Structure formats: structure tokens, C-alpha cells
Amino acid sequence: MPDFDFRALRRFPDVEAPNLQAWDATDELLVRWALDSGIPGDEVAVIGDEYGAITLALADAGISGIRVHQDLVTGRRALARNATALGISGWASHDLGAELLAGARLVLLQLPKALAELEEIADAVARSAAPDVTLVAGGRVKHMTLAQNEVLARRFGVVQPQRAERKSRLVVASEPLAVPADPPFPVRQVHDGLTLCAFGGAFAGARIDIGTRVLLNAMEGLSVPVVHPNVIDLGCGTGALAAAFALRHPDAVVIATDRSASAVRSAEATMRANGIEGRVQVTLDDAGSELPDASADLVLLNPPFHLGASVHEGAGQRLIQAAARLLKPGGEVWTVFNSHLDHRRALSREVGATEQVVRTPKFTVTRSIRRG
């Protein structure tokens, strides 16, 4: 193992806290596998490298030309910042697809949480990588399931779990199988006139999540007292909230934004499927950081309550702070959250006066008015 100092890595601009690390033992196992394999960097692809630990450790060991895919823009920005801070270069970032994978003989993967995302990645590797590719997928044992092996086995003839080490485990998949002519994603589902499209990594797939449904129902009583209101769907996922609002309010100028590339591609497909691609702009961004302050009349918010595999209120609070920044004085944010979370207090503090619109046994919808 090279003497790369993983502790020098930071998660920034993602949420940082004493109990959240920028790397784990799985990263170290994947790095060691790649170094032991002797496969040159231009035949190596890395997928799901959260904050750049795998890429930077390999580049630091002199393996250059690695291709990297990270779904989250926060991870992409963290990798770039970590690289600059450590003075390391020599890899290229790509979307999930042929550019990332063509000719790759070793693919290192931090296992994603969602099986659909794993299915999409396994399909892409079997479809586009070299015929003798080995996919080495790793995760924390407590988060791994047999279903992950089954997903891999649908695209690879051989799937071999390795012995666990330091609470992490690698699963090695080889001998890619023939793939169907069409990739399995995006999937689509029609809900009362609203079509949702989803790539593998998008929240809730093409379904409407229960919390989203509660907010969508509450939004039927929502009217914005300005013409051509500027509306932001912050953390848009497949774009359900933005699309529903745009369909009901043809004069609105809507932006749907998410930090996940998979979500952004899904929301773009959703807007096309509903014929509103010209009216809803979809952007890949971290908490709307590229949108101007005080520019929105309305923010629609269904914040996350997970950061990766851990439940952390910081994830939602970041988007609440962003909503406060993005709203014009007097503008409103409508938020849905799990009723046990203390978001109402954060909304009152960061945004302004907050009232409950509806409460179901599990979810609460609030309306907060941006103080002047």
C-alpha cells in the first residue's frame, strides 16, 4: 500500500461533521486491488469515488490516465479541491457511458445504495468495457446485501465475494454477459397525466414517493401572487414537483436543480416526456450555488435526510439555508419532511415565519415566508 495520507482528504463542499469521513476502508481495499493488478491507468475506470480517495491515491502512486465517474457534483468538486490541495493530477472525469468505459479492463466501484443504480452501472460496464474487464465492487459489510450480487450476476458470468477485511468487502465480477439492445434506463411511469422518468440513481425511481405525494397534494392550494413567478425545485430528483407545477402554471419560469447527475438526466427526460422541456430549465449544481441570491418567488423543497448511508439532518439544513438565500423577500418555500425531523425550527430561523399546511401521520408540509 502506498503511503497516501487518506486523512488529508476533505468532503467539502459536502456536509462535514466529526462523524462523517471522506474515505473508508473500502477505498483502501480497491486501491490495493488496482495496484496489485498492475493494469495501466488508461485501462482503469473508477465509479462512485465519493470525494476522490481512490483516484487520488492511485494518481499519487503514479497510475495516470484513470477515468472517473462521480454522480454527485459535490463529490466532483471535492475531488478537484482535494487534488489541488495535495498537488495531484493525471485523471479525467466522464459521465457514465462509453467514454468512461471503452477499453477499460479494470473497473473499481464503491457500491451505490440503490440497486437500480448498481443495475445501471453493471449494464454500462458489461456494455462498454473491454471483454476481459473485471469489475471490483466494494462496500461496508453492514450495507451489503445478497441482492447486490444477484444484480451483478445478471450482467456477469462470474461473481465472487471476497473475504471481509476491516468491515469492508469486495465482490469481483468478470466475464460480462451479452446485454440487451436497449439499456434498461431510463424507466418511466405515468401518474395521473404526469410522466416521471428515472435513471438508476434517481430518488424513488419513476415512482412518486409518499412525501412527494403529500407535497404535490398540498400544492394544489398554492398560488403565487405575481405574473411569471420564478420557481425553483431545489433537489429536484426526477423533477416531479417542477413538472407538476409547470403543467399547472404555464406562465411560471421554473428551474429544477439537483446535485446528482442521474437526477438531472432523469428530470430532463421527465420534462421532455411531459412536453415542457422549453419551460423548465434543469441544472446540475450543489444547493443552487450557481443561482443568484433573492431570485425566486417560490422554492419547492423535499430535502434529503440521508448523506450517503448515514442519516444526518445536515443534508436537509443545507438546502433550507440555500432556500433562504435564493428567495426574494416575501417569497415562499414549501417544504415537506418526515414529521420527526426538526426542520420547522430551522425554517423559521433561516427563512422566516413558518406555518404548517398539512400533517399526515408521517409527513409535514410547511409554508415559510422569507423575511425582508
Ligand SMILES: C[S@@+](CC[C@H](N)C(=O)[O-])C[C@H]1O[C@@H](n2cnc3c(N)ncnc32)[C@H](O)[C@@H]1O
Ligand atoms: C428526498 S429527494 C426529493 C426529490 C424530488 N424533489 C421529489 O420530491 O421526488 C432529495 C433530493 O435532493 C437532492 N440533493 C441532496 N443534497 C443536495 C444538494 N446539496 N444540492 C442539490 N440537490 C441535493 C438529492 O440528490 C435528491 O434528489
